[in-house]
């Protein structure tokens with residue numbers, strides 16, 4: 600049987616994690632799991648149901664009656680919330696602004712980590728998020744902590760939004776990204792942090808292809824080990 604490894608990619612918002620993780624997964628024939636989409640999906644439901652986003656108990660109770668499924672499709676994944684495709688809706692600014700508050704809750708993280716570990720069981724996987732190398736897949740053969748300057752990350756999100764006719768001003772995007780990074784890094788449960796054994800990759804000067812190539816090279820080294 601061919602050897603397959605787990606690849607964990609963490610880092611702040613808009614560093615290029617999901618774009619590059621998808622390419623790496625496709626090249627290796629692995630599945631790709633976007634854990635941020637799961638936190639976004641439960642946040643969408645919390646907003647729709649009007650629960651108190653600051654309450655760990657309310658968030659936990661909501662999760663118990665929620666089904667989140669990630670369905671691999673060509674070029675990425677589809678996100679189902681209680682059977683409904685919410686892949687687009689979870690990217691709205693409304694959800695983006697609220698997600699870090701929801702993701703800070705212990706009960707939410709516990710359930711998400713269980714689901715994520717189950718999805719990754721016994722297979723080649725590329726998983727991206729904030730706590731993959733530190734908590735979800737601590738034994739991953741390859742861990743990458745990907746970053747870029749906040750200015751470059753905001754610029755990238757701005758360009759991406761333009762293609763989807765979303766016209767949030769650049770300054771507003773930069774503020775939102777910086778605020779989310781701060782909340783994600785400072786929360787008590789599983790904060791955004793580089794794992795000790797992760798390779799740091801600054802994508803600021805890199806094209807998507809160059810960043811994917813760098814990770815594929817590291818993956819090949821691990822596969823040959």
Ligand code: CDP
Nearest residue numbers: 612613634635636638698699702728729730
């Ligand atoms: O795509 P972007 O980097 O903007 O965000 P994302 O990966 O979709 O993640 C959205 C939010 O979910 C993050 O800002 C975190 O608050 C949370 N998240 C997390 O706490 N842990 C993860 N493993 C993944 C995401």
Ligand code: CDP
Nearest residue numbers: 612613614615616617618755759805806807
């Ligand atoms: O998943 P994460 O939030 O870390 O970032 P992403 O959604 O993969 O990337 C944000 C945007 O930056 C996307 O539109 C990518 O195409 C773009 N990008 C880029 O222009 N150059 C890179 N080296 C990496 C990503």
